[in-house]
Amino acid sequence: MLKEFTKGLIKENPVFIIVLGLCPALGVSTKVINSLGMGAGVIFVLLGSNIFVSLLKDFIPDKVRIPAYIVIIASFVTIVEMVMEAFIPALYDSLGVFVPLIVVNCIILGRAEAFANKNTIKASILDALGMGIGFTLALILIALIREVFGLGTITLFPIGSFSGVIEIPGLVDSPVRVFGLAAGALLVMGFLKALFTWIEDIRRVK
């Protein structure tokens, strides 16, 4: 059972291994905090849709299952949108159009179709958590590289007197700006994917 949870973290990581959900992974990963916010949104929607699809799998006619899944997913995305706009408007603004675009994140529809409509609720919950956390970790990794080199900072939540921004000495005054731009995102993603392929190859040879 635990396997359903751990497989999403590295072995079947949705971003680096299955290569799904790329648009938000690259679009929001300019700052670490954006990655955290997007990750939390995706985990919530994935959890909700996996639970509902798993519960309703015997009631949804096979022919209309994809539209039915899309309605379930879109409902949860609307909840995330309204909650974010009400409680963390700054984050909502910086994620922009990518919050409603969680609807078309292929990971969520992919898990509903490939996993939740064949498995029990318990397995679906573990699958959603594993995949969601795997997605979030991938986003944090991309954002960490892009923000440290592109801005010279690491932006987290402000807690108490801590402003939430860690400055990297040396890089903050003369950052490598290209990492923060669109081109940097694609290059970082290319090199990370190559790294993961390389690790996979080494593991297979052993």
Add this chain to the structure above:
Amino acid sequence: MSYIGIIITFVFINNFILTQFLGLCPFIGVSKDVESAVGMGFAVTFVMAMASIASWIIYHYVLVPLDIVFLQTISFILVIAALVQLVELVIQKISPALYKALGIFLPLITTNCAVLGIALINVRNDYNALESFIAGIAAGLGFLLAILLMSTIRAKLDSEWIPKPFRGIPIAFVTGGLMALAFMAFDNALLNNLLG
């Protein structure tokens, strides 16, 4: 903004794939040969233009009068899904040749973030009906341009030696990154120079 301004903005300056990261999955997945890249590009352009109009009508004549704007994500995705089905049926009836060329790409388009993206961006930019339509076509043409460039480069890459871990998807991303660097030459200054 003038119509020419909208076209230049969506095709070059805010190219959906290379600067906005919308529609990356088909950009990487369907760019292996030129023919299917062109088919996908035209199918997306067509659906984006239709979706821009349909979502504009839904937003201004249903969601706003009934004060249920918070339902825009759900209604837009349903409209797009229905539209894609409709387009598929119509093309199949009217032009079997076109259906043969575009047919296999149409089901994929429902979950293409570029289509939902243009509907949402039109609303955010407060475009009128004609501006939305033109933005839809222009964004689609930008998508076509990027995926066509990508597929021709990838055809050439097949005959080059590439380090093993980079073969396939990673080199496609790196290529995309270099293309995005080239597209940085198009910025708002260009628009000001052209249109004053």
